Amino acid sequence: MDDPLLRLANDVRLTVQQLSRRVRFEGSSELAPHQFSVLAKLWHEPRTPGDLAELERVTPPSMTRTVAGLVDGGLIERIPHPGDGRQRLLTLTEDGRAVVQRIMRDRDDWMLKRLETLSVVERRELARAIEILKKVLA
Amino acid sequence: MDDPLLRLANDVRLTVQQLSRRVRFEGSSELAPHQFSVLAKLWHEPRTPGDLAELERVTPPSMTRTVAGLVDGGLIERIPHPGDGRQRLLTLTEDGRAVVQRIMRDRDDWMLKRLETLSVVERRELARAIEILKKVLA
DNA sequence: TATTGTTATACTCTATAACTATA
DNA sequence: TATAGTTATAGAGTATAACAATA
Numbered sequence: 001m002d003d004p005l006l007r008l009a010n011d012v013r014l015t016v017q018q019l020s021r022r023v024r025f026e027g028s029s030e031l032a033p034h035q036f037s038v039l040a041k042l043w044h045e046p047r048t049p050g051d052l053a054e055l056e057r058v059t060p061p062s063m064t065r066t067v068a069g070l071v072d073g074g075l076i077e078r079i080p081h082p083g084d085g086r087q088r089l090l091t092l093t094e095d096g097r098a099v100v101q102r103i104m105r106d107r108d109d110w111m112l113k114r115l116e117t118l119s120v121v122e123r124r125e126l127a128r129a130i131e132i133l134k135k136v137l138a
Numbered sequence: 139m140d141d142p143l144l145r146l147a148n149d150v151r152l153t154v155q156q157l158s159r160r161v162r163f164e165g166s167s168e169l170a171p172h173q174f175s176v177l178a179k180l181w182h183e184p185r186t187p188g189d190l191a192e193l194e195r196v197t198p199p200s201m202t203r204t205v206a207g208l209v210d211g212g213l214i215e216r217i218p219h220p221g222d223g224r225q226r227l228l229t230l231t232e233d234g235r236a237v238v239q240r241i242m243r244d245r246d247d248w249m250l251k252r253l254e255t256l257s258v259v260e261r262r263e264l265a266r267a268i269e270i271l272k273k274v275l276a
Numbered sequence: 277t278a279t280t281g282t283t284a285t286a287c288t289c290t291a292t293a294a295c296t297a298t299a
Numbered sequence: 300t301a302t303a304g305t306t307a308t309a310g311a312g313t314a315t316a317a318c319a320a321t322a
Contacts, residue, residue, distance in 0.1 A: 003250075005250060005253055005254065005261065006246060006250050008253060008261060008264065008265055008268075009246050009247075009249035009250040009252075009253050010242075010246045010249070011265070011268050012249055012253070012264065012268055013161055013245055013246060013249045015268050015271050015272055015275065016154050016157045016158050016161070016271075017158045017161065017162075018275055019154045019158075019271060019274070019275055020154050020155045020157075020158035020159075021158075022275065023151055023154070023155065024155075025195065032311085032312090034312075034313095048280080048281090049280080049281065049282095050279090050280060050281075057163070058312090058313075058314095059313070059314060059315080060280080060281065060282080061281090061282070061283080061284095061313080061314070061315080061316095062312065062313050062314070063281095064281065064282055064283085065311090065312070065313080066312080066313095068282095069311090069312095081280095084279095084280080084321080084322075085280095085320075085321050085322080086279065086280040086281070086320065086321045086322070087279095087280060087281080087321095088280085088281075104148075107151055108144060108147050108148045108151060109147075111147035111148070111150055111151045112141075112143060112144050112147040114147075114274040114275075115143055115146060115147050115150070115274065116143065117273075117274070118270065118273070118274070122270050122273075123143065123146060125263070125266055125267055125270060126146065126150065126267050126270050126271070127146055127149070128263055128267070129263055129264055129266070129267025129268075129270075130146075130149050130150055130153050130267075132256065132260050132263060132264050132267075133153050133154075133157060133264070134153055135255075135256070135260075136157070136252040136253065136255070136256070137153065137156060137157055137160065137252075170288090170289090172289075186303080186304090187303080187304065187305095188302090188303060188304075196289095196290075196291095197290075197291060197292080198303075198304065198305085199290080199291070199292080199293095199304090199305075199306080199307095200289070200290050200291070201304095202304065202305055202306085203288090203289070203290085204289080206305095207288095219303095222298080222299075222302095222303080223297080223298050223299080223303095224297065224298045224299070224302065224303045224304070225298095225302095225303060225304080226303085226304075
């Protein structure tokens, strides 16, 4: 741990993980994490169960179960796949879309409150750093 | 979403969560998340099951089970509490300490590889931003 | 014959309620 | 009587294996 870059890596990792944890814990929690994660992935476009299973790194039977719960809750709907009768497309219902929006907004609000304590200079520095972290993610 | 600070909040949140997720998914995973989380909390000092249950926001019976698994695996030990016969202290074994160290090191290595792609200036900016994020966490 | 999704079954993690030991 | 921890039991989530429908 004498390498300065390794120390920075450790620092970034711990801070990012702690922050992420706090957002999840202290934000809204009306849905289980895996349910919300699936719901959020349907925000931009409908997807098939197999598609979701791969994205969530879960087996197809597990996704079947998760999907069934969300369908029961009225948050998503199963519609026929236009080109392939074996597949089905999952799409957000109006309720489902509202839930996703509300949870995201709650989390953003939590973060917003924290950022409000920062000075203008700090906000600018943070904005710059996020661009760097995005690069790290790419 | 027209407030620039709200946009930054959203940006920070999404980036931090995605980064955190990648660290967990792509780093080592020889232990389940809840097991590793408990193990890591015993790094600096022994703790009681009740203490851990509260920290992990889990009920005492759940912690009993998690603890039992780690004891079975030889990663932690139960020792008597010096001042209160009702309580028990949990402490890392040598194996447990080694496992924690290895997993942490794997994750840091993952992050390190990413940071190596950054310029010296970017590294400095990132280091500064992490201090700001820590302030946000406080 | 291969692929998509589901059902059958078992294992793990979690929770609530009841129990034991100690304070 | 209250508290710390465990045991008993049940409810979700996930996995592997087997099955149905479609390509």
